[in-house]
Amino acid sequence: MTWNIPDDAFARSVATFEGFCQLLLFQDIVDVSFLVDLSALSLEPEAIELDILYEDDDLLIVNKPSGMVVHPAPGNWTGTLVNAVLHHFGFSSEDVHRLPTACGAGPTPAELRPGIVHRLDVGTTGVIAVAKTVASFSVLSQAFAEREVQKTYLALALGGRKCFLGHPPGGGYVVDKAIARSKSNRRIMGVAETGGRPALSRVRALAKDREKMFVEVKPRTGRTHQIRVHLASEHTPILGDETYGWQHINRRADVQRPMLHAYELSLNHPSTGETMTFRGSMEPFRCFGALVSAAAYAASGARVNGARHSDAVAKSTTRRAAERAPDLGISTEQPSANQVVEVLGQQDLESFPRLQRPFVDRTWLMAKAGNGGNPAPNALRRPHLPKGPGYGGHGGSVILKATTQIESFLDIPQKVTAPHGADGHDTRRGRTGDDLYLQVPLGTIVRERIFSGYTTEEGRRIFLPQFRYQFLRHLDTYVVAKGGIGGIGPKSFKKGDMRRGTPGQRTRLELELRVLNDVALLGLPNAGKTSLLAAMSRAHTRIGPEEFSTTRPHVGVICFRDRVEVRVCDLPGLKHGAHQDKLMGRRILRHTYRSRALAFVVNVARGEKSEEDVLEEVEMLRQEAIQFDPLNAEKPWMVIGTKCDMLHRDPLFHLDSLFYRLRARYEDEIPVVGTSSRFGLGLTRCVRTLRQLVYPDMLEPRYRLGADPILKEHPKVLHLPYEGPLPSLGEYQSPTAGALPAIVQPKKLEP
Ligand SMILES: Nc1nc2c(ncn2[C@@H]2O[C@H](COP(=O)(O)OP(=O)(O)OP(=O)(O)O)[C@@H](O)[C@H]2O)c(=O)[nH]1
Ligand SMILES: [Mg+2]
Structure with a gap:
């Protein structure tokens, strides 16, 4: 137990217990153990009605009501679940020792926790297991410690994190945050920035209303207040949670306890080993x-x-x-x-539109830098006026700056103008115009549109784009229009001579975004690309039965134990003729430019229909990618067969035949992996194969690298830039046109 002694009294404070006397100094910590006299605290059976879900010789499963404490503890010695269970077993207060207890020390004496193998908070309702024999007690305690018991909680949370939505059963958004006791208030727990005990919960939404979300939480660890702390840390605190929740909404909702319910407990029976699942009633959620x-x-x-x-x-x-x-x-x-x-x-994979913000990956921009200011005219110069002449200020430049904070050109204006330099005044120099920084996403390619000298029949001038720069690093900058130089006053030149400020540069630019990724998922519409990405990573967007439910690229990051990251890009569906821009194919394929490997996603659950051959589909997709950009032929590739759970449609037969036919055709073993995003099958293998394509020389270590507790910076990500040849700029040519124009050597303007 720890309590704080007021600062002003620290020097005088004296701790006196049982004849022991010690002067306390600032920040001294005193450990105090209270010797509890067990005979005075004897456990009394109490006639409290229990909602028994299951009982046999080894095990008792109870549906705990709200407000009931699990075992006697300081502040609450009676009316607990333990008292009720003792009464249920027909024990007298002398028989208490017949129930098994833990041996180790705990916050409360083990004798007060007979049969208790796990705990629920006072306000939490739901399924709790009690061991009846010494053997079952040790088996169950060990199963809880080794995380073999599956616990499912239901909670009504406030706020609606959309990342909880649309996960398949068994899956969910993983909250992996260590938990420690708060330093200021020892009664509450919190997410630990350093240290703490590791805690992991899997959260998925079952339903969502305006401000509430009905979530299912599967905690893997069992830390104190874990679910409440984890949900609160994701800005979805539990309704009615006074400690970690949103008080103003709790008051409005008039709920007296956290709306958390231990809904399901799945464990192996301690004697028979049979897997048993117990479900509590849903009554707690009836009220709202x-x-x-x-x-x-x-x-x-x-x-x-x-x-x-x-x-x-x-x-x-x-x-x-x-x-x-x-x-x-x-x-x-x-x-x-x-x-x-x-x-x-049973909610299936279909999810709701989100992240469907408009996405702009190509735009034109007119950048005008500021003009230099003019010098002060007719400035009076005398020997006794030694201050310099009134030069004009310099104009501001237009500078592009790459950032990870934005993901498309949606907010980039059509025209930007940097401020002009101010005119010189009297003997002072004019104010210099500020540079204008325009943020662009990583992966942006900057081209300058240069007048070709030709006009169209309608008289419009024809501009040709020329490559200037590409942004691959966060905070990288590139000056696109240099500001004008301020005018120079008469003192520098002959009497009466003076130079006016120069105009700032004006540039017409074309910005193109090719998203940074390591692997691109290419496939026909509805092949299951988005479901696969959502199953492998935290990226989540619309998954639906209609074609083209995805309309823009989405990148999901898979982090491995050794902090290697593989970025997987989900693209809209491709069809035959994509390299000729059919169904916007070229605009989709342009995002494969930065990928280092290609993964062709095919739906292998297709029955006996030979007209839709799997191998032909893979070849068609690969040919489209190669015809769009010949560099794609050199990238390593693999095939991912999806929807393998639809057994009545022969997915395994198609997968198997695909592997051997690919090997016969390419005389090389092309990796073929079967997956089911709905049931999470084959994902580990798929992820490992993706990593092997991207980093063939870096084997995955078996053990997780320990996090460095004092590391403040983001770890150096082992994401290596693509070091292949420069972009092939052919995509603006007509696909049928002949040779590409020679690339003008890129030249970076100096500021
Ligand atoms: N049975 C089963 N159905 C799946 C699986 N993966 C996806 N589906 C279903 O297939 C349909 C299409 O899934 P999406 O992930 O949207 O497919 P997509 O390739 O991204 O489709 P577009 O974005 O429209 O090109 C949805 O109705 C999913 O529910 C799976 O593993 N098993
Ligand atoms: Mg999709």
């Missing part, structure tokens, strides 16, 4: 039925238009839940709460 009742309506086939759920997301969830309910045999008028969760939990 907004989300649950929406799903309930949906499950019963009712329309939700009249209900409060104007949110497109909630509507779409309920609509799809309604479609799925009959398949699951749920068609009752009033489905039970468990059925509701079952329907929501």
Whole structure:
């Protein structure tokens, strides 16, 4: 136990316990152990009704109500789950020792925690296991310690992190933040910046209303207050959580406890070894039925238009839940709460539009630098006026600066003008115009549009782009228009002579973005590229049954244990003729320019239809990529077969035949990996193969590299730039045109 002694009294404070006396100095820490007299604190069986979910000779599974403490502890010695369990077993206070207890020391004496193998907070409801025999106690304690027990919690969180949405069952957004006790308030926990105990939770949203989200959390570790702290750290605190939550909303909602419910516990039976799953009731969530009742309506086939759920997301969830309910045999008028969760939990991969901000990857820009200011005219010069002449200030330059903070040219204006230098005044120099920095995303290519000397029949001038610079590093800068020089006053020259400020440069630019990535996913529309990316990384966007649900590139980063990162780029679907810009194919393929490897994604679940041959599809995709840019022929490549879970459509047969046919055709072993994004199958192998394509010489270490606790900077990412030949600029030529124009040697303007 630790408490703070007021600062002003620190020098005088004396700790006196049981005859021990010590003068305390500033920042001294005193460890105090209270000797609890167990005989005085004997455990008494109490007649408290329990909601028993399961019981046999080894195990008791209870649905704990809210407000019940699990075992006696300082501040709460009676009315606990332990007291109720003792009564349920028919023990008297003398029989208490017949229940197994832990041996090690803990915050409370082990004798007060008989049979308790894990804990729930006071306000948390749901499934809790109690061991009845010494053997089952040790087996269960070990299973909890070794994380073999699967725990599923349901929580009603505030705020709606969209990254929780759209994950398949078993998956979720991983919150991996170490937890430690707060230094200022020892009763609360917090995310530890350094040190702390590792904690990991997997969160996925089951439904979303305007300001609330119904989330499923699967904690892998079991730290104190883990779920509450993790959700709060992701700006989705649990509704009703007084410690970590948003008080103003809690007051409005009039909820007295954190809306956290231990819904499911899956463990191996301590004697038989059989895997058993226990589910608590959903009653705790009945009281604020907004989300649950929406799903309930949906499950019963009712329309939700009249209900409060104007949110497109909630509507779409309920609509799809309604479609799925009959398949699951749920068609009752009033489905039970468990059925509701079952329907929501079966949420398939379809997700909602997000990150569908308009994306601009090519734009024209007119940059005008500031003019130099003019010198002060007729400045009076006398020997007794020694100050310099009133020169004009310099004009500001227009400078492009690369940043990781923006991802497209959406906010780049069509025309930018840097401020002019001010005119000289009296004997002072005019003010120099500030440089204008325009931020561009990483991967931008800058070309200058130069007048060709020709005009079109309508009289419009024809400009030709010439390569100038490309941005590959964060905070890299490039001056595109240099500011004018300020005018020089009469003193520098002969009497009466003076030079005016020069005009700033004016440039017409073309900016093109080719996103930075290591591997590009290429495939037909609906091949499952986005689902695959969402399953492999945290990137998440629209996944849907329609074609072209993805309309722009998305990059997901896969981080390996040794901090190697592989950036995978999900592109919109390609079709035959893409290299001739059919269905915007060239605009899609341009993002393969920076990839170091290509992954062709094909849906291998296609039955016996020979007219849609898998090998032909792979070859078509590769040919399109090569015809667009011959450099793509030199990149290593692999094939990813998706939707392998649809067994009735022979995916494994197609995968197998694909591997041997590719080997026969290319006389080389092209990696072919089968995956199912829906069930998370084959992803590890897929990720490893991707890494091997990109970094063939860097084997993945078996163990995670320890994080350096004092590392303040972002670790140096081992992302090496592509060091191949310079861009082939042919894509602005007609694809049918002949030789490409010679590339003018890039020249960087000096500021
Ligand atoms: N059964 C099953 N269905 C999948 C799997 N992966 C994706 N799907 C479904 O396939 C459809 C298309 O998935 P997307 O990930 O949007 O495919 P895409 O290639 O990104 O499609 P576009 O962006 O439109 O080109 C969706 O309806 C998914 O639910 C899988 O592994 N198994
Ligand atoms: Mg997609």
